[in-house]
Amino acid sequence: MTEKEWPLWEVFIRSKAGLDHKHCGSVHASDAEMAMEAARDVYTRRSEGISIWVVPSNAISASKPEDKESLFEPADDKIYRHPTFYDIPKGAGKM
Amino acid sequence: MTELSKKDALVQYAAQIGDNGLIIGHRMSEWCFRAPALEMEIALMNCALDLIGQARELYTYAAVTQDEGKSEDDFAYLRDEQDFRNLLLTEVPNGDWGDTIVRLFLMSAYNKLFYTALANSKDAQLAAIGAKSIKEVIYHQRFSSEWLIRLGDGTPESHDRVQKSLDTLWAYTGELFTMTDAETLLLADGIAVDVTALKADWDQVVSDVLTQATLTVPADLWPQLGSKAEGRHTEHFGFIITDMQFMQRRYPGCEW
């Protein structure tokens, strides 16, 4: 196995206008055009998409699982960021 | 020779365009589980589905026009070798990936021009089929052009291989721009496409992509003709229909 494998690309698809692109899998391709077309052929066979992003997998930086507590838990007690934290009397109308 | 009626000409014309789709689609489908990468397998099967889909619509239209109670399957399965009028380029064997890409590219570049013109046909049904097919063949052209460039400008080996593919298949391109009697007849009514008029644009598209691919446009060879005008095929074609028609011939008159 001296051959170098084509790089891996992560595929993100917007399923319809108004929605975010969502990660749906990956493909191997030698260049961006090929990755885009492979993503189209593989992941939109049943009209699942109207727009595709392909990103080289090694270009994505991800948070580390062991950092989960320090990254995400500090937000848990900041409940005043949520609208339900505040009591507004009914009489004040919809807010 | 008996005078060709307009109706017969239209049946012939629709079927003949359909033959191109079916036969090249058949060839593409032969790549199943044989492609250089799983992604490419899926891509070629998509092309095959597009092309066979085009054939189905055209055969159905031919059958309706003919009005003898036939269906798309009668056209695919119960005609003899000489009745098929596909371009020779569509029937030659797949060869390697380079041969397949060159064939798909030459045909797709042609199909794009052809269907674009057909979309303006005075015949509403043919125009509709043309308009729908353009979108598919544009993608085939894009896919095959990019691959041709990768192979042409890839490694020395791939460059040589694909130049050879091109040199070999080039002899079949002359037939793309020939007119049958049916086409000439229907052209007068604005129904058929004047394929002779597509040549200049096709030459341009092909030479642009070949330049990018660092490949040389082959010198024009004595063109291989015969299928489109007379149903005279290559030796390979008999095997295609032997395979394709086996079930229908072995078990006539069944529903499947």
Added chain:
Amino acid sequence: MYGDTSIQKPIKIAEPTSEEQARLEEIFQQKIDDNIKIEPQEWMPAAYRKTLVRQMSQHAHSEVIGMQPEGNWITRAPSLRRKVILLAKIQDEGGHGLYIYSAAETLGTSRAEMINQLQTGKAKYSSIFNYPALSWADMGTIGWLVDGAAITNQVALSKGSYGPYCRAMIKICKEESFHQRQGYELLLTLSRGTDAQKEMLQESVNRFWWPSLMMFGPNDADSPHSAQSMKWKIKKKSNDQLRQEFIDATVPQAEFLGITLPDPDLKWNEERGHYDYGQIDWEEFGHVINGNGPCNKQRVATHLKAHEDGAWVREAAAAYAEKQQNKNVA
């Protein structure tokens, strides 16, 4: 700074001490018990990772090798409608193989590595694809029985513990219900046809029935990895449970087709509320799984040939991409 956080590579953390290891394992098992999915970069026991890679690569290989018996019939499909259905179905199988390879790669094993293991006989695939597809009816039987068995398995797998595998399975199950339906519809058409068509149907089912039951693997008592896999929720139901579910669902469908299933012991057991069935020929299963079925060598050789024939193509594309990158840098 973020260089080692690629989403496709497991993060190398220092070898945990045995005490630390025990703590991590406990947290891990707790997540599994609480039905919290495990995601790629999280800590997982080495054996969990290994089991998953083995199972997922086997599964992906099965999809890909499974393209061969059906692919051989594309050019011979007896109608254009059937031809495009078959093409689309086989294309799905390639797609499904790709979804699963893609999910397996999140565990740090490359597709090239998995394919190499397939081609060198180190990785297996479903034994069913080592049987030949000999008649057109087989295209229906494969959809009905083989895909039917696969779906029974996959529905269970979609509720497993590893996130990427579950997501792939959900997508696959959604797409595959068409596979089973088209197969059954194909067989229904044969069952309403001529005597020759009916014979073709019965003969095909006779050949595929037992191998389909073998797809669920050995009896629970003889299934070496099962207990641990169940604990990790890589597997949610046992081989025998799934096999029984499949048989219970399939027998009435066979009756509706007007065919017999080749098992004289197959009958409804009122007390159990299930069908009883005869003894599976595990000796045959053993031979087929160990490389001596009717098509094992042919399947792997065909895969290998395609791979080798395509080497110059993959190299060319890689070389072209490199040239382009160098141009962009310059």
